[in-house]
Amino acid sequence: MSSSGELLFEQPSQDNLQVIFSGSWKLGEPLPSADDVRQKIESAGPIRQITFNTEKLGDWDSGLLTFLRKLWKYCSKSDIAVDSSGLPGGVRQLLELAAAVPEKKDARKSEGRMTFLSYLGDQTVLFFNGASELLAFIGEAVVAFLRLFQGKAQYRRTDLWLVMEACSGLALPIVALISFLVGMILAFIGAIQLALFGAEIYVADLVGIAMVRLMAAIMTGIVMAGRTGGAFAAQLGTMQVNQEIDALKTLGLSPIEFLVLPRMLALALLMPLLSLFANVMGILGGAVATITLPDVNIIQYFDQLVGAVSLWDLWIGIFSSAIFGVIVAVAGCMRGMQCGRSASAVGDAATSAVVTAIVGIIVATAIITIMTNVLGI
Amino acid sequence: MKQPEPHITVKDLTMAYGDFVVMRDLTFTINRGDVFIIMGGSGCGKSTMMTILIGLKPPAKGKVFYDDTDFWASEPDIRDQIIRRAGVMYQSGALWSSMTLAENVALPIETYTNLTPAEIRDTVELKMALVGLAGFEEFYPSEISGGMQKRAGIARAMALDPEVLFFDEPSAGLDPVSARRLDDLILQLSESLSTTMVVVTHELASIFAIGSNSVFLDASIRTMTATGNPSKLLAETQDPTLRLFLTRGEQT
Structure with a gap:
């Protein structure tokens, strides 16, 4: 094995520098840098030409080429002629190939440092653009709904059935598990606190009202945001990447009516x-939890619960869940339709759909809670 | 010979993405019954040109006329009507992946005609047979090869007997024999249906085999440099870039 690359210099005449390569010049090995030559040139006086001697050069790869390219650039900048005849034929050809197409000056992306203010400005503009896109999307969706009620909307009934299947029957197991556990957790936590006052029976009120009025809708909404909203975004995003949405548009079919409306x-x-x-x-989860409580039995639990939960609670819960459904669908479909044309854009769309939906659900819950509070229901 | 009758006319068109101008000052005419090739090197804006012609992206400047109608100055529903008389085959087929091939071809027919389901089925079978895919009606797009997807894309584009058919790089990603078959199919359809065909491609073999008229987009100076029959262009052109393109860089 030959030793690693080294450089030697000779000065056959006053303005001529000969660079002598020896050893193996390979990437990953300790190689001299082009700066060494630069220093040599600067210290040697008025050099006008560089020649090469590669008789002792062993193996070489891109390591040698990158070195030479750097040297080339320096030489052309400081008006020094480079005589490449001393280099091996392969090296010369590769360097010529690399120099064959001149660098496109305006093609390289500029990476100018951004000041804080311009960053802030960019983000603000992005935020308002995002908000106006959201409004535009909601507007289009409303128009699509109006056309649905007029019987003019164009979509496939089978699509509607498929989506309905995906977000009902197929979602039951996960919704069942999550809400059962939430009911149970509420009961346990409540029981510990209420036991301090000897009022464990009010666990039924706690579980009943919380679940019926709020928690069931929120938990279903969040599960559906992750399960269905993300899937909507990924489906529509992939259709965007695959030009399927363009294909709908060129047929004069509205993607909003055809894809978003059924969802x-x-x-x-x-x-x-x-x-x-x-x-x-x-409520069943809460009932299971009461088994462990010494002072409450299941019959008492249900009896107390029926008395505590009013019809208003139920209506508010159902109303909220319908709103959450619209939020999850709008977030999923909008992010899908806005998707860029790459694989990572589809991933971003799915993530952003879930985040948008969950934020939307929490904000909507706050608004609904404040409204019911003001209305006293 | 019949007098050529303009079908699509492009006038002083500039296309751009934001501030970045892709092509400027494009003026050419696509006549009825032409197999019109939009050709040029990679990245010259051929596909962008097509998205403007089929109404997906407005031009930065200039006009597109379908017959005498100014396409981009028209109301959206007029544009929809015009574009409904066109069929588009996308580069990857762009078949709707949740539907079978038959459903893909049937959707435009269901949407815009009052045919009975039996009539629709017959029409779909005819279109599928025309592109050589008889028997594949119940397959999903993911179950067939790339070449078959493109042909199914053609069947869908032809579903409504369009007046003009657009093809985005029909032979890209196909083996030479399949590419040749697709060319033959385009020629046969053009001769028998007398549909105007607009083909975006840079495949030389296709260009000379099927093209009766063309426009050459030169990426280096960002405008068109020639329009006319590709074989004639090869024989007559003095422009070195176009010669280089049409001869695969072999003559200078």
Whole structure:
């Protein structure tokens, strides 16, 4: 094995520098840098030409080429002629190939440092653009719904059924599990506190009202945001990447009516049903928890619960879940339709759909809670 | 010989992405019955040109006329009507992946005609047979090869008997024999249906085999440099870039 690359210099005449390569010049090995030559040139006086001697050069790869390219650039900048005849034929050809197409000056992306203010400005503009896109999307969706009620909307009934299946029956197990556990957790936590006052029976009120009025809808909404909203975004995003949405547009079909409408319709109709189911599971979860409580039995639990939960609670829960359904569908479909044309854009769309939906659900819950508080219901 | 009758006319068109101008000052005419090739090197804006012609992206400047109608100055529903009389085959087929091939071809027919389901089925079978895919009606797009997807894309584009058919790089990603078959199919359809065909491609073999008219987009100076029959262009052109392109860089 030959030793690693080294450089030697000779000065056959006053303005001529000969660079002598020896050893193996390979990437990953300790190699001299082009700066060494530069220093040599600067210290040697008025050099006008560089020649090469590669008789002792061993193996070489891109390590040698990058070195030479750097040297080349320096020489052309400081008006020094380079005589490449001393280099091996392969090296010369590769260097010529690399120099064959001149660098496109305006093609390289500029990476100028951004000041804080311009960053802030960019983000603000992005925020307002995002908000106006959201409004535009909601507007288009409303128009699509109006056309649906006029019987003019163009979509496939089978699509609607498929989406309805995906966000009802297929979602039952996960909704059941989550709401059962939430009901149980509420009961346990409540029981510990209420036991201090000897009022463990009010666990039934706690579980019943919390689940029926709020928690069932929220938990279903969040599960559906992750399960269905993300799936909507990924589906529509992939269709965008695959030009399937362009294909709809060039047929004069509105992607909003054809793709978004069935998804929104399905979620808005089915979320209340899912949330009713979650109510039942949550209350059952609470009932299971009461088994461990010494002072409450299951009969008392249900008796107390029926007395505590009013019809208003149920209506508010159902109303909220329908709103959450629309939020999940809008977030999923909007992010999908805005998707860029790459694989990572589809991933971003799915993530952003879930985040948007969950934020939307929490904000909507706050608004609904404040409204019911003001209305006294 | 019949007098050529303009079908699509492009006038002083500039296309741009934001501030970045892709092509400027494009003026050419696509006549009825032409197999019109939009050709040029990679990245010269051929596909962008097509997205403007089929109404997906507005031009930065200039006009596109379908017959005498100014396409981009028209109301959206007029544009929809015009574009409904066109069929588009996308580069990857762009078949709707949740539907079978038959459903893909049937959707435009269901949407825009009052045919009975039996009539629709017959029409779909005819279109599928025309592109050599008889028997594949119940397959999903993911179950067939790339070449078959493109042909299914053509069947869908032809579903409504369009007046003009657009093809985005029909032979890209196909083996030479499949590419040749697709060319033959385009020629046969053009002769028998007398549909105007607009083909975006840089495949020389296709260009000379099927093209009756063309426009050459030169990426280096960002405008068109020639329009006319590709074989004639090869024989007559003095422009070195176009010669280089049409001869695969072999003559200078």
